[in-house]
Amino acid sequence: MRPQVWGAVAGAAGAVAATGVAVGVAARKRSQIATDRRRLAKELSDGDEAPGLFPPGEPSSVTADDGIRLSCEEIEPASGQATMTVVLVHGFALDRRTWHFQRRMLAELTEPAVRVVLYDQRSHGRSERAPRESCTIEQLARDLDAVIRALAPEGPLVLVGHSMGGMTLMALAEQRPELFAERVVGVALVSTSAGEMAGAGLPGALLSRDNPLLRGVGLIARLQPKLEKGVRRVAGDLIWSITRSYAYGDRGVSPWLVDLVDTMISTNAVDALIDFVDTVGSHNRLAALPAFATCEVLVAAGEADRVIPFEHAERIAAELPDATLVRFPGVGHLPMLEQPATMDEALLDLLGRCAARRRGGLRRLRRRA
Template structure:
């Protein structure tokens, strides 16, 4: 690789670099579901989150723009789980520790556990009153490494295999016993498939159900995000430059996304949501979540996502009831990817796989159509409970 120059680039080269970084950053940030944000957040210490970092502007932005209100995110317990390389993963739980079923939520690329805001409230309330006596399930949410309030690891560990190992660590530490349902959105769904590859023995024994939302088993590098062919070629040309900029000149990349905040927010709206009347507060909420994702993290994970191939990881999922859900207007990971998942997991009519396509919904379907997503997840939990009762 060429050595980084020690002098500032010529103004014309600088302009090209800015444009390339903007396009590339937006492409990288939306590759698995989101664009970048208007607010930059200082990096968390490698592997060790600091209390001061956890109270910075992006968290305040999240609280201010939370669609459920600034005081909506109640947690019964919080904890840090140490991954196998020492990275600390931020975990929040809702519901009793001894609930008969645990549901673990795994968020997407450049998001955080706060992306599950609606599901956290509605499912928590439904499960708490399901039998009129005690909650029927515990909900566990965690931030993937480098995202939200979790720590960062070495760049070479920015892989789906490592994320799968992190999920295994969360299960071992926070759900050592009892049945588990895994719910993954976008990169979170890929993490679930990665766990199936890493620990197939868990599926059908400990893992008794799964939901794969707006996700894919591979071929992400071929996506065009609904762009015309010319712009797709431009994106492909500048992405390597942008990735280099994010990793080698993160301060410059952070300044770039601040300068282009309004443009990037428009991209967020266009590529994350499909409804004509989507609440602008939801777009701002996504923007604020991305604020906690350092540009280096976005750059480090992108190659793993672009080169993803988890088709060989689906066999274990055939052992458990599985929900595949997508929006019909998802421009990041089109519904054809979900259709392929169903085809490989099927047949759909055997009672194991349910396929839900939500009209007028984009990649952030869990925020855009939370009621329908909540109903589908509730139906999955009912199916899991019925299978468990009959076994």
């Protein structure tokens, strides 16, 4: 038997063993976790229940340069003509529902009035599954460029990226610095990193395709999808608890917010997500950050982030001394969901600075004329 096959078999065996452990732990803990979920739900007021997505966006799709279909939404401002377009870019294993609260806040703005564009990254959410070799941050940047060219071809831009979405913005700046010099007036980098992901945050062993557990899980997901779905079902409460622990800093966070993240992750195929592991682990774009110097920049992260530690935000801010750094004490990897009011306030401040910069630029143009 060839070494590659032995590796796959070993990986699958490791995954099965891990699956057995997970199921065993789930059997012991699922009742405790389920009780915890019910308790939390009961303690919350009726007004804290999960609202529907609002306002509804106009669905559209964009074809990437390699033919992959990207699922998109466009939201026009509630009143007035938009003065800029805000593009929201979600992170790894999630989808555009990440911006649940911000879509409403942005759509209701009147000063400045903004147009909102959201989309699902390739192999995520409702976008088309992409070949493994195309699941790179470089390609994600080209996808974002395609979305901008198709849905926001003119006017000022504000780009907001979370986690892998922030890495996508950095790669786009690396590929098209002229876009940031000419059109991008604002950038928000939320819970993201400019590099050295294997050195802090997610363990380096996890961010490697050589990890036998990852390879085994991916193999099982491709060859035995029913088994993978069965494990998800049996260990559902345990997975929910792990999701809460890594997504949020507050253990008392509303259960529907955990459900939302759990649903986003579960919507994506496990082996599709594994396709992105190498590119996230090797991401290093400190050299691309100076391209943001011509923009208003917001760097925001939770101090209790267990996925990408807060030091990564501090490193980005140190490279961009004019950026605004916003700390979320006690908050995890998803400040836009865990502390939406504070996140909205930070984005409003960014948009205000972008609008002022744009007005100043227009005044200078008029004086020259």
